[in-house]
Amino acid sequence: MSFLIELKVPDIGNVSDVEVAEVLIQPGDVIELDQTIVIMESDKATMDLPASAAGTVEEVKVKVGDTVSEGSLIATVRASTDEVARPAKETPESSEEKSEPAEVAVQPAEQQAAAKPEQKPQPAATQAPPAAGRVSSKAHASPAVRRFARELGVDIGKIEQGSGNKGRILKEDVKKFITQVMSSGGVSGGGIPAIPAVDFSRFGDIEEKPLSKIKRLTGQGMSRVWLNLPMVTQHGEADITEMEAFRKSLNQQQATDGRKITPLAFIIKALLAAMRQYPQFNASLSADGDKLILKKYYNIGIAVDTANGLVVPVIRDADQKSIIELVDEMTGLSDKARQGKLLPADMQGGCMTISSLGGIGGTAFTPIVNAPEVAILGVSRATMKPFWNGQEFVPRLMLPLDLTYDHRVIDGADGARFVVAIAEYLDDIRRLLL
Numbered sequence: 377m378s379f380l381i382e383l384k385v386p387d388i389g390n391v392s393d394v395e396v397a398e399v400l401i402q403p404g405d406v407i408e409l410d411q412t413i414v415i416m417e418s419d420k421a422t423m424d425l426p427a428s429a430a431g432t433v434e435e436v437k438v439k440v441g442d443t444v445s446e447g448s449l450i451a452t453v454r455a456s457t458d459e460v461a462r463p464a465k466e467t468p469e470s471s472e473e474k475s476e477p478a479e480v481a482v483q484p485a486e487q488q489a490a491a492k493p494e495q496k497p498q499p500a501a502t503q504a505p506p507a508a509g510r511v512s513s514k515a516h517a518s519p520a521v522r523r524f525a526r527e528l529g530v531d532i533g534k535i536e537q538g539s540g541n542k543g544r545i546l547k548e549d550v551k552k553f554i555t556q557v558m559s560s561g562g563v564s565g566g567g568i569p570a571i572p573a574v575d576f577s578r579f580g581d582i583e584e585k586p587l588s589k590i591k592r593l594t595g596q597g598m599s600r601v602w603l604n605l606p607m608v609t610q611h612g613e614a615d616i617t618e619m620e621a622f623r624k625s626l627n628q629q630q631a632t633d634g635r636k637i638t639p640l641a642f643i644i645k646a647l648l649a650a651m652r653q654y655p656q657f658n659a660s661l662s663a664d665g666d667k668l669i670l671k672k673y674y675n676i677g678i679a680v681d682t683a684n685g686l687v688v689p690v691i692r693d694a695d696q697k698s699i700i701e702l703v704d705e706m707t708g709l710s711d712k713a714r715q716g717k718l719l720p721a722d723m724q725g726g727c728m729t730i731s732s733l734g735g736i737g738g739t740a741f742t743p744i745v746n747a748p749e750v751a752i753l754g755v756s757r758a759t760m761k762p763f764w765n766g767q768e769f770v771p772r773l774m775l776p777l778d779l780t781y782d783h784r785v786i787d788g789a790d791g792a793r794f795v796v797a798i799a800e801y802l803d804d805i806r807r808l809l810l
Contacts, residue, residue: 378456381429383413385448389720392445393520394418395589396438401451405433414438414450417589423716431455443520517545525550528596590685601747606783609742609754610791614799616642616758617773622805626699639758639775640732641702644676645808646801647753648695651728654794658727660748661785668785677726677746678706680713687713688746690726730755734775743780750785753798754778775802 388394398415401407410426417423431453438450517525517532524547525532535553538545576582587595601607619642626637651658651674660669674695677688689709694702712718729746732755743754756776763772779795786794801807 378431378454380434381431381453381455383427383429383450383453385425385444385446385450387446388418388423391418391720393443393523394423394445396440396442396444397589399436399438399440401433401436403433403435407431407433407453416444418720425450427453429453429455516543521545521547521550528554530554588684590682590687594685597747598744601744605745605747607745607780608783608786608788608791609778609780610788610795611740612777612779612792612795612799614646614775614777614802615763615772616775616802619802619805620758620773635700635703637699637703638706639734640678640706640730640755641699642802642805643730643732643753643755643798644691644694644702645699645805646798647676647728647730648674649801649808650794650797652695653797654790656785656790657751657781657794659750659785661750661782665784671727673725673727675725675727677723677729677749678709679729679731680710682714682716684716687718687723688726688729689713689718689722690724692725728752734758740776740778743778745780745782747782751779751781751791751794754780 385394394416395418396414397417399413400415401413407413407427407430409428409430411430412424412426414425415423416425432455434452434454436451438444438448444450516538522532528550530550530553532545532550535545535549537543538549540546540549616639620639623637623639623642630637655670656668658671658674660671661667662669673693675690675692676694677690679686679688689712691697691702691705691709697705709718709722712722726746726749728749729743729752731743731752733741734755734757736757738756739759740756741754743752745752754777756778758773758775760771761774762769763774777795777798779791779798781791781794
């Protein structure tokens with residue numbers, strides 16, 4: 377006896393309209409339990425969907441480029457009684473092979489998604505959007521395409537004809553519309569001319585490599601922030617000589633448990649203390665720009681470099697955690713990020729972000745604010761420098777600090793005070809006990 381099983385998308389963490397990047401099965405394929413059948417890309421990550429039932433693929437319901445959400449049908453599989461991975465909802469009434477489909481949800485082995493910025497979408501391209509960020513309801517387009525247009529500040533009602541079935545407007549039509557407006561005038565109401573296209577093959581051999589979806593969407597988000605936020609970067613240094621000596625002694629004491637305490641854990645502690653001292657840094661500007669929303673919780677985002685691009689998992693209630701707890705959580709989130717297993721909730725609700733390049737090098741940089749946060753702290757590699765103590769030069773380990781902030785919320789004096797406060801906490805970590 378056999379069963380026809382429907383493989384559907386399960387709850388993937390409050391994320392909808394996830395794009396299908398690869399389809400790894402076709403009708404007639406014999407698949408095994410937990411075999412990856414589809415790879416999807418969300419805003420900031422990829423997800424592998426493995427089969428939860430073994431059998432022969434009857435029909436594949438999706439193709440590359442489709443968008444799916446919770447409950448979307450991926451494929452149907454013909455499985456024998458012994459192959460069914462879990463009880464079906466429908467029991468066949470006879471020994472005939474035809475039966476009512478039993479719903480078996482595909483359980484994702486690797487999930488990763490990113491919270492889209494919590495700020496109200498601002499126009500990143502083309503003409504000014506309609507009032508309240510709405511688009512025309514007369515246009516023939518799906519909700520996903522309408523949302524895509526809103527995020528880019530496009531009035532979808534201005535697109536006269538779509539390239540889809542019966543004139544349906546597709547995402548490609550929105551992109552084409554943006555390109556046309558950029559070529560004819562300006563962007564974001566500011567008349568910014570588009571960069572002209574160049575045929576580089578005229579000058580020699582070339583190779584085109586598509587950007588990952590994470591990098592494409594991150595680029596769009598950063599462009600939006602760059603055009604809408606007046607950002608200033610304040611540079612400073614912290615003397616971490618004593619802190620480093622203490623950190624190394626802790627690692628020697630805990631060498632047996634395999635845990636490695638990194639400077640970033642102490643930087644988080646110093647940042648939290650400075651945020652308590654200056655509450656305007658633990659805030660977000662309201663969508664209308666008239667109010668400052670002060671937060672009573674302290675969630676710190678940590679930028680993690682992955683093969684697919686930059687992601688920012690969030691340590692929740694970081695102020696309530698010890699150095700050891702912060703190290704353990706950072707390690708776990710970083711591993712999940714690089715393995716593609718982050719959930720949307722892992723990347724939401726950040727109050728301020730730290731971008732650390734200390735493991736790579738450099739002396740300074742200007743990180744872009746992770747809106748709707750109002751500031752971001754950049755950290756470069758610490759180096760030994762001669763320091764004049766009033767009598768002689770002594771070697772001190774100095775850590776570069778780079779604070780970028782939204783100048784609508786933070787003025788230059790507070791930005792400088794904030795950097796000085798972080799440096800003081802790192803100079804003498806005993807201050808963190810006060």
